[in-house]
Amino acid sequence: MATPFSRSMRSLSTDGFTASLVGLAVMVFFLLLWGTWFFLVRVPLYESSQSAQLTGPQIVTAVFPAEALGDLQRGQPANFYPTGQVWEQYGAIPAVVTSVSKDGQGDQLRVQLALQPEEDLPFPLAEDVKGRVEIEVDRVTPASMTLSTGGLGPAGNPSQIPGQGY
Numbered sequence: 001m002a003t004p005f006s007r008s009m010r011s012l013s014t015d016g017f018t019a020s021l022v023g024l025a026v027m028v029f030f031l032l033l034w035g036t037w038f039f040l041v042r043v044p045l046y047e048s049s050q051s052a053q054l055t056g057p058q059i060v061t062a063v064f065p066a067e068a069l070g071d072l073q074r075g076q077p078a079n080f081y082p083t084g085q086v087w088e089q090y091g092a093i094p095a096v097v098t099s100v101s102k103d104g105q106g107d108q109l110r111v112q113l114a115l116q117p118e119e120d121l122p123f124p125l126a127e128d129v130k131g132r133v134e135i136e137v138d139r140v141t142p143a144s145m146t147l148s149t150g151g152l153g154p155a156g157n158p159s160q161i162p163g164q165g166y
Helices: 005-015 018-040 066-070 085-090 142-149
Strands: 043-056 059-065 077-082 093-102 108-115 130-140
Touching: 018 142, 043 108, 043 142, 059 066, 059 130, 066 093, 066 108, 077 085, 077 108, 108 130, 130 142
Parallel strands: none
Antiparallel strands: 043 059, 043 130, 059 108, 077 093, 077 130, 093 108
């Protein structure tokens, strides 16, 4: 049986829109929060090398592809992650890039880093300790990263994002 028009109008007038307005306000709040993150927060981009080795007291030498030459510069912050069961519990050791040079073959870069531990290391580092290195090359917003990946960024080429494509 059909509902009479007068009965449906009475239901509409007594129900109200409070729940809908509260839901809409919550959605707008979260949309603004996400938009702020997407357009304003800068996230770091890293170049990483799996072939790093301690070559002197507090000095690490790492090998990177030659394409990273424009991204790696002296003074950039980095992290050295020594391999081995003892070091997995300790985590990263902060470092700073001290020099970037081309290898003799020209297809690789040799990067030297100076370790700068924030506290005393639990174990002394032996000269043959190997590990991996991550160097922060840039900080970009998620919006600019998305545009560059889609081919709409300044370079128009997704391989131009620092730290990507290597």
